[in-house]
Amino acid sequence: MPRTATPDSQTASRKLEMILRHSARVFAEKGYEGASIRDISRASGVSLSGLYYYVESKQKLLYLIQIHTFNTILSQLRRNLESVSDPAARLRILVHNHLEYFLRHPMEMKVLAREDDVLAGEYRREVAEIKRRYYGTALEIFEELRRAGQARQLNPRIAVLSLFGMMNWIHTWHRPQVDPQAEALSDVMSQMFLHGVMNGHPVDSQKTSRAARSTLKVAARAAG
Amino acid sequence: MPRTATPDSQTASRKLEMILRHSARVFAEKGYEGASIRDISRASGVSLSGLYYYVESKQKLLYLIQIHTFNTILSQLRRNLESVSDPAARLRILVHNHLEYFLRHPMEMKVLAREDDVLAGEYRREVAEIKRRYYGTALEIFEELRRAGQARQLNPRIAVLSLFGMMNWIHTWHRPQVDPQAEALSDVMSQMFLHGVMNGHPVDSQKTSRAARSTLKVAARAAG
DNA sequence: TCGTTATTCGAACGAACGTTCGACTCAGGA
DNA sequence: TCCTGAGTCGAACGTTCGTTCGAATAACGA
Numbered sequence A, B: 001m002p003r004t005a006t007p008d009s010q011t012a013s014r015k016l017e018m019i020l021r022h023s024a025r026v027f028a029e030k031g032y033e034g035a036s037i038r039d040i041s042r043a044s045g046v047s048l049s050g051l052y053y054y055v056e057s058k059q060k061l062l063y064l065i066q067i068h069t070f071n072t073i074l075s076q077l078r079r080n081l082e083s084v085s086d087p088a089a090r091l092r093i094l095v096h097n098h099l100e101y102f103l104r105h106p107m108e109m110k111v112l113a114r115e116d117d118v119l120a121g122e123y124r125r126e127v128a129e130i131k132r133r134y135y136g137t138a139l140e141i142f143e144e145l146r147r148a149g150q151a152r153q154l155n156p157r158i159a160v161l162s163l164f165g166m167m168n169w170i171h172t173w174h175r176p177q178v179d180p181q182a183e184a185l186s187d188v189m190s191q192m193f194l195h196g197v198m199n200g201h202p203v204d205s206q207k208t209s210r211a212a213r214s215t216l217k218v219a220a221r222a223a224g
Numbered sequence C: 001t002c003g004t005t006a007t008t009c010g011a012a013c014g015a016a017c018g019t020t021c022g023a024c025t026c027a028g029g030a
Numbered sequence D: 001t002c003c004t005g006a007g008t009c010g011a012a013c014g015t016t017c018g019t020t021c022g023a024a025t026a027a028c029g030a
Helices: A009-030 A037-044 A048-054 A058-081 A087-104 A106-114 A121-147 A156-172 A182-197 A205-223 B009-030 B037-044 B048-054 B058-081 B087-104 B106-114 B121-147 B156-172 B182-197 B205-223
Strands: none
Touching: A009 A037, A009 A048, A009 A058, A009 A106, A037 A048, A058 A087, A058 A106, A058 A121, A087 A106, A087 A121, A087 A156, A087 A182, A106 A156, A121 A156, A156 A182, A156 B156, A156 B182, A182 B156, A182 B182, B009 B037, B009 B048, B009 B058, B009 B106, B037 B048, B058 B087, B058 B106, B058 B121, B087 B106, B087 B121, B087 B156, B087 B182, B106 B156, B121 B156, B156 B182
């Protein structure tokens, strides 16, 4: 009982997206190595060999998930940062953007956080490159904070990687029914980070939080 | 060319320890599912079937690594906490104990951090139980901080899990040749957490840091 | 109506997987 | 001297792995 074939490029790319969604779920549940192509075939309803019509290998499947997730989260971040110049507010936006996406796409983010050193060759290089750009953006914001006199003389690398640690570790413990959602979570983590990093200069949490929130609402509407 | 057989129970358990060390390295490098028993056989110099004389399955190998690591880190923590009552100092000890062990046994800790949901059945239950006890200890310290008026009204679960996130994420980025060692790292992370969590009450970093350090030196000597 | 192109899949490939088995060695006690 | 038991391993078990191949189907332009 074959589905009606529609040689429509939009339908084809939609099916690829559907395969990627199911793949992300399976990878998140069993890990990349622990998941088999047959698991993905079963989960997506596409036959084993049918999968290879859309994606040339298991590695490419992981690559597509990772690169697409990073691209989306990074371009959303840049859009959200555009109109804000206050360093503390920019930091809040980064945290909120990350956590918002994290909780909206937990499977993809879990795959991003866990399967860090699986890819090889060109795939690996490309994912590493975009990750480096994302990290660089965070580093710049931290330097702005410092220039504005709102951050202590901390090793910026450690400060920023600690922040990412806080955020990315979430995939190991967050239960949507029990734990706070992105809004509250990013408020807490931004505050923890800003207080933890500043030195004597109290952060105006009212102002920066409001600025970040209004920008993000626009973004949320745009993203649907 | 068989090694000389020494029916000495100490030799046997030493060999098991050796196998566990090599297993941890292989699991850390390729992930649990990505690593094969043959990889471990090659790495440890024990034949494929020889491995099964010491450990009954691949799962048990992972279980033994995880339970031993948790037991060690938890009992060391309790020893280090015994003589200290100041909440901020106790928090510093927890962080230092965790990072010290982390950087001394990076392979084991990477396996602990990554292979969280691989185990099944009884093995899973036992590891979950000891992890819960470790987490509970951290939670108690946070509550002490709060009772002492040194912590804001934060969701304790989120605060503590964020701290573990900071610390455990290290396995994805720390390069021993480039990055600070346990001493400096735990100073920075303790400070970030304590400042991030407190409210108006400045933390006496001199005093608490000194207290923690002298206790930990004793422990370091004891651990060899 | 025919030929082309896009799409799908059952069946199979060789390789690698975790685990088992039986045979072997060797030291120490009887 | 023979026996026992701890230790070791090569060879093989049946299963699952990622990937490939060729045939089948359906829609569409000519």
